[in-house]
Amino acid sequence: MTVIEEPVQLSTYNLLRAALALFKKSPAELAEAELQQAKIQALNEFRIESRVLNAPEAAAVIITEQELQQAYQEIQGRYQDEAAFFSDLEKNRLDKDSLLAALHRQCKVNTVLELVASRAPAVSDVEIGIYYHVHADQFHLPERREACHIFISINPDYPENTPEMALIRAQELAERLRKKPHKFADLALKHSECPTALQGGVLGTVPRGTLYPELDAVLFGLKAGEVSDAVKSEIGFHVLLCKSIQKSETLSLAKATPKIRQLMNERARRTCQRAWLAGLTAPETEER
Numbered sequence: 650m651t652v653i654e655e656p657v658q659l660s661t662y663n664l665l666r667a668a669l670a671l672f673k674k675s676p677a678e679l680a681e682a683e684l685q686q687a688k689i690q691a692l693n694e695f696r697i698e699s700r701v702l703n704a705p706e707a708a709a710v711i712i713t714e715q716e717l718q719q720a721y722q723e724i725q726g727r728y729q730d731e732a733a734f735f736s737d738l739e740k741n742r743l744d745k746d747s748l749l750a751a752l753h754r755q756c757k758v759n760t761v762l763e764l765v766a767s768r769a770p771a772v773s774d775v776e777i778g779i780y781y782h783v784h785a786d787q788f789h790l791p792e793r794r795e796a797c798h799i800f801i802s803i804n805p806d807y808p809e810n811t812p813e814m815a816l817i818r819a820q821e822l823a824e825r826l827r828k829k830p831h832k833f834a835d836l837a838l839k840h841s842e843c844p845t846a847l848q849g850g851v852l853g854t855v856p857r858g859t860l861y862p863e864l865d866a867v868l869f870g871l872k873a874g875e876v877s878d879a880v881k882s883e884i885g886f887h888v889l890l891c892k893s894i895q896k897s898e899t900l901s902l903a904k905a906t907p908k909i910r911q912l913m914n915e916r917a918r919r920t921c922q923r924a925w926l927a928g929l930t931a932p933e934t935e936e937r
């Protein structure tokens with residue numbers, strides 16, 4: 650393993666950001682190999698930032714005090730109180746002034762990159778049409794069902810959860826709910842052993858193939874508002890409610906256009922930024 654000697658220009662803030670991005674830990678919590686990896690990423694990021702800040706475009710960029718304070722408050726707001734915030738800064742070899750300086754640098758880099766991205770050419774309707782037809786499968790939405798369930802587990806160690814008793818309990822609930830389906834959320838909260846009980850047994854709106862095969866087959870055979878019989882899966886018994894049905898559809902070009910335009914605009918912006926960054930020369934301070 651190559652050991653990276655920490656250069657003078659490697660900021661503490663860059664190292665902290667790299668450690669959090671790679672390992673979700675502060676530099677002090679990293680093992681030696683992890684620390685070296687974080688240093689490599691931090692150094693690369695710092696050098697790219699330095700090139701951005703030495704570019705002609707950066708000369709006209711001014712970060713206002715309001716922008717800087719907004720960035721500072723956004724970070725401080727992640728903490729329970731001010732004491733915890735400053736304690737964490739100290740642990741990471743930072744203080745308010747050094748953090749503000751790092752945030753000023755970061756804000757300026759981001760603003761320059763946004764300026765460069767704004768040069769990207771606008772996406773034409775012809776390009777959008779071509780993308781739509783080439784990627785037609787992306788705009789087909791399969792049939793989906795809004796589903797809820799009540800779950801009764803099988804556990805022979807408990808009399809009420811033997812296979813026989815679990816089936817009886819599930820069947821009784823199914824019979825009650827077929828008469829009064831509006832009671833589903835209440836009975837789910839009272840009887841279901843799934844964490845979804847707290848949300849009325851809601852499983853969400855799902856396409857085919859999302860649930861256990863046994864549940865999938867039953868759910869997609871129900872009518873909207875219909876409650877199933879007890880259904881056995883590998884983990885126990887379920888009572889299903891199909892709340893609504895969203896039929897399969899293919900988005901028209903008109904409906905798909907906003908999504909495609911956003912996707913292609915973002916792609917064009919990134920391409921513009923990468924090309925610009927590739928053309929930057931390294932500042933003299935990086936030549937070692």
